Amino acid sequence: MHVPLLLTDFLDRAVDLYGEKLAIIGDDRSLTYNQLNGRVNQLSRGLQSIGVEKGDKVAYLAPNTIEMLEGFYGVFQVGGIMTPLNTRLKAADYRFILEHSESxxxxxxxxxxxxxxxxxxxxxxxxxxxxxxxxCDTCIAYESWISTFSDDTFERTELEESDIASLLYTSGTTGNPKGVLLSHRSNYLHALSAMHHLQVKDQDTLLHVLPMFHVNGWGSPFYYTANGATQVMLRKTDPHLILEKIRMHNVSVLHMAPTVLNMVLEAFERDKPDIQQDVRVVIAGSAPPPAFVKKVEENVGWKFIQVYGMTEISPLITISELRSMDLHASPEESYRLKAKAGYAMIGSKVKVVDELGNDVPHDAKTVGEIITRTNGVMEGYYKNPEATNAAIRNGWLHTGDMAVVDQNGNIEIVDRKKDVIISGGENISSIEVEGILYEHPSVLEAAVVSIPHEKWGEVPHAVVVLREEEVATEAELIAFCREKLAHFKAPKSITFSEELPKTASGKIQKVVIRKSFWKDHNRLVN
Known part of the structure; x- marks a missing residue:
C-alpha cells in the first residue's frame, strides 16, 4: 500500500497527540496545536478563495513569526509551493525572484x-x-481576512510525495539567485533523519533563531512540529533578546550560525543570565573553531552539535555528535571532533573525492570535494537546467565544499572552493587561519580572504573585529598566527573593522570583502 509522504502529516500528528499543548509562542500571542491548526485551515480557505491552486507559488517575506510558520502548512494544504524570500535583499532581487518564480x-x-x-x-x-x-491601499490585511473563513477541517488538495513543496532561492554571490526545488518527499525524509540525530522530543522548546527562509530555518519547523515541541518565535537576531527568551520560555534547543553564536557567547559573559535548563545548540553555516565549542560547553554549559548541509539537500547530511569510539577522547580532542562536519546522517551517502572522482585517503590531509547522494537532493534549479546539470553529476550532488577525512571517517571542511587561497602554488584554508585568530583573546570575529600579491599571486589577508575595550595591533596578530601556523599560511596583512558583512542568517559574506581588494585587478571574484 502506497501512502504518500506529505509534510502536512507532521501537523496532523501534533494535533492528534498534542492538541491542547502549547505550540507557538509569539510576541503578542501564543497558540496551542489545535489553535494553530484552525488558523492554518482559515489560511488555506483564504488562499483557495483567491484562486491558489496546485502548483501555484505563494511567496512569503516575513521574519520568524506565527504567520510565517502557519504559512507553510496553509500553502501545502491547497497544493501550493511555499516560496520564502530572504529579508535582506535589494528591490531588484525581489523583482527577479517574484518574476522568475511566477509567484x-x-x-x-x-x-x-x-x-x-x-x-x-x-x-x-x-x-x-x-x-x-x-x-494598505493595494493589500489585504491578513488577520481580518483569514477571520472571515471557517477553521473547520479543510479538504486538502490531493498530492503525491514527488510534488514540489518549496521553492527556495539561494543568495548567490554572482549573477541572479537560483531557485531550489524541494519535494514533499525530500523534506519529509530529511525531517525523519534530523529528528533522530538531534534527539528531538515533545519536551523540547525550540527558539527559532535561524530565519525561516534560510536552509535549516525552514527545515526545522517540520520535525519540531511532528514531535509536538513548543516553538518560540524571534523577529530579530538580538543576542540579549535570545538569552532572555531562553530564560523566560525554558528553551532547550536553538539552531544558529557560528557568527550569531559568537554574539550570544559575548552577551552571555556580560549578562550572566540565570539559565538552569539543559540547552542544545545546533550550529551550521560554516566550520567553527574548536575554541567556540569549548566556550559553549565549558563557559556556558550547553551542548554543542555541529551539522553540515545546504539548501540543495533539504538541508542536513552530516552531524558531529561523538560516536562510541570517540568517547575516550580528551576534552580538547572532543572539542576538535565536535567542530568537524562529522559523519553522514541516516539516509545520506557522503564522500570526499578528488578531481577524478576517487575517494580521498582517510589521512586527515588530502583535500577533496564533498559530494552526496541522498533522498534530500533537490529536484533541480527552477528553469535552470544548465546549473542543475553542473551541480548533479552521475547521481551525486557536488557541494563545492572542500574537506579532508580522518581515519574514523569524520569529515572536516577546510574551505569553500572559492575561498581556498592559492599562494605561490600552496593551498591555504581560510578556515584554518580564522580558527587561529579566534584563539586570540582580543578577537571577536575574523574573516580571511585572498588579496592580490605581485610575487605570490595572492596571499591571505584578515579582517578582524576586536572585542569591546580590547586592543591588538596588526603586528601582534600576525606574530600570533606565525607562532601556530606555517608562515606562508599566516595573514600578510590585517585590517580592523567594527563589523563584518553578513547574510540574514549571520554567515560572513567573504565575497563582499574580497571585492574591495580585487576591484582594480582583472579577476572574477565570486
Whole structure:
C-alpha cells in the first residue's frame, strides 16, 4: 500500500497527540496545536478563495513569526509551493525572484513591506498582496481576512510525495539567485533523519533563531512540529533578546550560525543570565573553531552539535555528535571532533573525492570535494537546467565544499572552493587561519580572504573585529598566527573593522570583502 509522504502529516500528528499543548509562542500571542491548526485551515480557505491552486507559488517575506510558520502548512494544504524570500535583499532581487518564480500571491510582514512596495506594481503575474499587519491601499490585511473563513477541517488538495513543496532561492554571490526545488518527499525524509540525530522530543522548546527562509530555518519547523515541541518565535537576531527568551520560555534547543553564536557567547559573559535548563545548540553555516565549542560547553554549559548541509539537500547530511569510539577522547580532542562536519546522517551517502572522482585517503590531509547522494537532493534549479546539470553529476550532488577525512571517517571542511587561497602554488584554508585568530583573546570575529600579491599571486589577508575595550595591533596578530601556523599560511596583512558583512542568517559574506581588494585587478571574484 502506497501512502504518500506529505509534510502536512507532521501537523496532523501534533494535533492528534498534542492538541491542547502549547505550540507557538509569539510576541503578542501564543497558540496551542489545535489553535494553530484552525488558523492554518482559515489560511488555506483564504488562499483557495483567491484562486491558489496546485502548483501555484505563494511567496512569503516575513521574519520568524506565527504567520510565517502557519504559512507553510496553509500553502501545502491547497497544493501550493511555499516560496520564502530572504529579508535582506535589494528591490531588484525581489523583482527577479517574484518574476522568475511566477509567484501568484505575496504575503508580507508590515515592517518589510517597504522593501517590495516599489516593485509590486511592476509584477504582472502577482495577483494578490496580503500584509501581516494593517491594511494598505493595494493589500489585504491578513488577520481580518483569514477571520472571515471557517477553521473547520479543510479538504486538502490531493498530492503525491514527488510534488514540489518549496521553492527556495539561494543568495548567490554572482549573477541572479537560483531557485531550489524541494519535494514533499525530500523534506519529509530529511525531517525523519534530523529528528533522530538531534534527539528531538515533545519536551523540547525550540527558539527559532535561524530565519525561516534560510536552509535549516525552514527545515526545522517540520520535525519540531511532528514531535509536538513548543516553538518560540524571534523577529530579530538580538543576542540579549535570545538569552532572555531562553530564560523566560525554558528553551532547550536553538539552531544558529557560528557568527550569531559568537554574539550570544559575548552577551552571555556580560549578562550572566540565570539559565538552569539543559540547552542544545545546533550550529551550521560554516566550520567553527574548536575554541567556540569549548566556550559553549565549558563557559556556558550547553551542548554543542555541529551539522553540515545546504539548501540543495533539504538541508542536513552530516552531524558531529561523538560516536562510541570517540568517547575516550580528551576534552580538547572532543572539542576538535565536535567542530568537524562529522559523519553522514541516516539516509545520506557522503564522500570526499578528488578531481577524478576517487575517494580521498582517510589521512586527515588530502583535500577533496564533498559530494552526496541522498533522498534530500533537490529536484533541480527552477528553469535552470544548465546549473542543475553542473551541480548533479552521475547521481551525486557536488557541494563545492572542500574537506579532508580522518581515519574514523569524520569529515572536516577546510574551505569553500572559492575561498581556498592559492599562494605561490600552496593551498591555504581560510578556515584554518580564522580558527587561529579566534584563539586570540582580543578577537571577536575574523574573516580571511585572498588579496592580490605581485610575487605570490595572492596571499591571505584578515579582517578582524576586536572585542569591546580590547586592543591588538596588526603586528601582534600576525606574530600570533606565525607562532601556530606555517608562515606562508599566516595573514600578510590585517585590517580592523567594527563589523563584518553578513547574510540574514549571520554567515560572513567573504565575497563582499574580497571585492574591495580585487576591484582594480582583472579577476572574477565570486
Amino acid at each position: 501568484k500571491v505575496l504575503l508580507v510582514d508590515q515592517e518589510l513591506y517597504p522593501l517590495v512596495a516599489d516593485v509590486i506594481p511592476q509584477l504582472e503575474q502577482l495577483e494578490h498582496v496580503i500584509i501581516h499587519g494593517s491594511e
